[in-house]
Amino acid sequence: MYANPDAVRSAVTFSGPIEGGSNGFPGTSTSLDLAAKGYTEREFFVSGSAASYSEDGTWSSDGHWAAAEDTSAPFTTRILVRTPADPSRFNGTVVVEWLNVSGNTDIDVDFGHMNEEITRGYAWVGVSAQAAGITSTGGSGLGDGVVGLLTWDPERYGALDHPGDRYSYDIFSQVGAALRTPGDVDPLGGLLPTQLLATGQSQSGFRMLTYANAVHPRARVFDGLIIHARGGIGAPLADGMMLLDPAPARVRTDLDVPVFQLITETELFELCGGPGPTSFVAARQPDTDMIRTWEIAGTSHSDAYSLKILHPQYVRQFSDIRDLAALFPIVNDGPQRYVANAALRALRQWAAGGEAPTSAPVIDTADNAVLRDRHGNATGGVRTPQLDVPVATLTGELVHVPQNGATVAFDATTLAALYPSHDAYVTAFSDATARAVDDGFLLPEDAAILIADAQGCDVGR
Known part of the structure; x- marks a missing residue:
């Protein structure tokens, strides 16, 4: 367990499990058969007061970013929790995922990629850290009917109140901290975490880089971080997906917890608009005692495996959804999920004081x-x-x-x-x-x- 006297002390309160509503099930409820894997899924609300941050000084490509606490605001968001039905199977590690909102709805992308390893004994918590997953009324490429929680099921989610993305980083920190000392309502059902690992993919991967560089040094909640499928830049402390300056942006090298970057071929040049300072190739950096980067050959930013999990999840939740199933035969079906499983287990051991994972060569480029x-x-x-x-x-x-x-x-x-x-x-x-x-x-x-x-x-x- 990452014990630090200066870590965030969360004052949030949990309520739940949440049930009912016009749809009768949680938004982002997985399409995977959790019961067959010996797992349960429950939903909780989280309420408290979160701080916003602003850039303190000039941010440079080396990732040594300072952030100053700014305003505060009350919030009520939600978390999804997936845990072993048999408590004796719990291995002590909680994977806390920053839910992706690229489609203007919460998406549990990393749970999909890592579900085989996660359901071997971990607990998983998905955090609605950003406003779009709650307040969006549509407008994404996934389909006109894909909306945030308040529009999708106002009966179930009417109590949610998100003050905006400038508060998302502290919301994420406070949820993580509160999982260790939950109070009267325990989302983990009595499971005692010895380790918290944070993860985020794509849009959330950009946020995780900024979290690692600017927020973790002051929050000090997580024992390890996975930055999955980002381009060569981070995310802003407020609204927006990408922080275009500084570009490129690397992981700071003075972190006291391990950081694992998982990168597919897509991010090398294409994810952020083509070759240049915003591409991941421009942000490459050597491995250190606390940084590992695996560039996975033969993989893409999104792939057939993740779509086969997400598409039925979308279809169940939304009436108007793009036909993603038509893409299954032609999009990438590479081995990303298996490498992600290995990375998660390696990070768990590394963050507990074990041996650092293998350093991998970069994908060859010219x-x-x-x-x-x-x-x-x-x-x-x-x-x-x-x-x-x-x-x-x-x-x-x-x-x-x-x-x-x-x-x-x-x-x-x-x-x-x-x-x-x-x-x-x-x-x-x-x-x-x-x-x-x-x-x-x-x-x-x-x-x-x-x-x-x-x-x-x-x-x-």
Whole structure:
């Protein structure tokens, strides 16, 4: 547990579990079968007073950002909580996710990517830290019917009151701090956390960089941070998705807790408008005792796996939603989730004082482009069996749909030339999987799943 006498002392109060409403279930309720995984999902409201922050001095690319406390305002937001139904399964670690609001609604993106590892014993808490997830009345590319909680179910969420994104960082800190000392209503149901890990993906990844650089040094709530799928910049302390100055922006090197950056091919150049100071390549930095960055070859900002979880979740919640299912066969179906699982477990051990994770090479780039092998797959970066023993081109670059990359299956002639028999394919795939486990990029449990899939497929038959 990260115990610090200067850490935020939260004065928030929890209420719940929240039930009822016109829809009868929580917004952002997962489409995954939690009961089959031995997990439960509950919702709580959180009320208190949050501070806003403003930039204190000049912010530079090195991430040594100072923030000054500004105004304060009352708030009531909500959290989603997923915990083991059997308390004895709890491993002591709570993953606290900054819910993504890029679509003007709360999205639990990182729970989707990491759910296999999370449901092996962690607790997960999703925080409605930003206003859009509560107050939005629509307008995103997901569909006209995709709205915030107040519009979606005013009967259930009428008590929510968000004062604006300038208060989001302190709301997130206070929720984290209160999970350790919850008071009369305990969202964790009596589970005693020994470790809090914060995470955020994409829009929330930008926020997590700013949180690490400007807020954690004064809040000191979390034992480790995951910054997932950000570009080369951070987020503002108030409204807006991206902070364009300074660009690029790196993780500060004097943090006292470990920070793990997970980056896909998409963020290298394309996420923030193309090559230049806002691209992640411009923000690359060496690993340190407290920083690890894994650039995952063959992955994209969003992918088929996450869409297959999110689409039924959207369909259940909203009547007017874009047909994301049509994208499943063509967008990237790379191994991001398995590497994310390994990163989460590695961070848990690292933050508890264990060995630091493996340092990974960067994805090879030149002339503002990803370098690729004869099959069109990226070279360098975190290697997985899907890249080293390929049956398709897996790219994170814009091909069909922005930010979703592509999967282009090899034709029969190419597959026959690469793998003259099924045994040859399975042997090569198993060897590559073992290398990835030895390197720390895959977990043994996930490796067994991948090898079983390879054994059951038709490649080489």
